[in-house]
Amino acid sequence: MKKYALIGCSLCFLLGSACSPEENTEAPAEEDSADHEPVQAEPEEPEEKTVENSSADREEPEEKEYDETEPLTGEGTDEVSLYRPVAVMINNHPKARPQTGINKADIVYEVLTEGDMTRFLAVYQSEQPEELGPVRSARDYFIDLAAGYDSLFVAHGWSPEAKQMLQSGAAPYLNGLFHDGTLFQRSSERQAPHNSYITFEDALQGLSSKGYEMEQDVSPNHFKEEGYSDSTASEAEDVSIWYRDKYVVQFSYDEEEEQYERSSDxxxxxxxxxxxxxxxxxxxxxxxxxxVIDDKGRREIDLSSGGEGLLLQNGKALTVQWKNEEGRILPVKDGQDIPFAPGKTWINVIPSSSGIEGSVQGVE
Structure with missing residues (x-):
């Protein structure tokens, strides 16, 4: 695990030295400018069981206390990074799997792009991987989501709408279209456009070289140690999320680790x-x-008006609503903010045409 402080030191050294209903079901072959691109002996019986060997006298290890809390995970830490979040577009085409570095993200948004395939916006702040990818092209709604955390934005390519937004200053950005073979490297093990990778160090170097502000305070999300407490929550240990009956995401609850493990198809x-x-x-x-807004199958997605939601924590699901608060998609119920449990968060955006009832299975 690398903290931002370590990357900061490395970076300083480097710089010092240097529009129709949901009817489209097929994604286009080329969607934008980024596409050009053993047996054991029985133990001897103890002679005497002493009081000292009694489990009643064993001391439980003390839980480590921390001075600070990570703003985007709510987890304890000795020191919060001074750096602002970095949001990276990650490819989720079958040819791009498995991905690299996404499990270090504090927050991941999974949203449809063209056809029936999703793409990820991975937001990093408390941790950072050594390498990220495959990196993919931007869409306008991902830029809006990144802006909710005032993130630095990394992509390889863009749609026309995303291009206009980024060139107009909607987010500080780094685009692999202009750094292919330098900051961004192509893997020989995969075919373009599913083979663009970048190290976190190179991403920070590239962003810093453009003069962007790299350090700032990060406003925290709302967390509670045990998450929400609500008697209306339903059992939800093996949950599937279908996208247009073509692609499925699964989350299985690991009771021992108290977390959900993710699968794709x-x-x-x-x-x-x-x-x-x-x-x-x-x-x-x-x-x-x-x-759908064009013949390429690109989409317009309303991520500002709010709507129905389902929040899974600790093997249970709570019916909630969502709101957009200054660009962040957050849970509410009866007008009250609902806390996240400390840890990483995955946000799946699904079409309201099928909705939660038609897209989600495994909630009892």
């Missing part, structure tokens, strides 16, 4: 860098209106 989401399955504490499923 019935295959465990294993991070290539750590060989670990992606796991999170919170899953927030939200309905939003989707509308």
């Amino acid at each position: 019935n295959t465990a989401a294993i991070d290539t860098a750590t060989d670990e399955q992606t796991a999170v504490k919170n899953i927030f499923i939200v309905e939003a209106p989707h509308r």
Whole structure:
């Protein structure tokens, strides 16, 4: 695990030295400018069981106390990073799996792009991986979501709408279109456009070289140690989220670890860098209106009006609503903010045309 402070030191050294209903079901082959691109002996009986060996006298290890709290995970830490969040567009095409570095993100938004495939916006602040990818192209609504955390934004390519937004100053950004083969590297093990990778160090270097402000305070989300407490919550240990009946995301609750493990299309989401399955504490499923707006199948998604939601924590699901608060998608119920449990959060945005009732299975 690398903290931002370590990258900060490395960076300083480097710089010092140097629009129709949901009817489209097929994604286009080329969607934007980024596409050009053993037996044991029985133990001897003890002679005498002494009081000292009694389990009643064993002391439980003390839980470590921390001085600070991570703003985007609510977890304890000795020192909060001074750096602002970094939001990275991560490819989720089958040819882009498994991904690298996504399990280190504090928050991941999973949202449809063209056809029936989703893409990820991974927001990093408390942790950072050594490498990220495959990096993919931007859409306008991902830029809005990144702006909710005042994030630095990293992508490889853009749609026309995203291009206009970024060039107009909607977010400080780094685009692989202009740094392909330098800051961004192509993997020989995959084919373009599913093979663009960048190290976190290079991302920070590239962003800093453009003169962007790299340090700032981060406003925290709302957390509670045990998450929400509500008698109306339902059992939710193995939950599936379907996107237009074509692609499915699964979350299975690990009671011992008290977290949900993620799979895509019935295959465990294993991070290539750590060989670990992606796991999170919170899953927030939200309905939003989707509308196809061009012949490429690009979408307009309403992420500002709020709507119905489902919040999964600790093997249970709570029916809630969602709101957009200064760009952040957050849970509310009866007008009251609902806390996240300390840990990482995965937010799945689904079309309201099918909604939670038609898209989510496994909630009893």
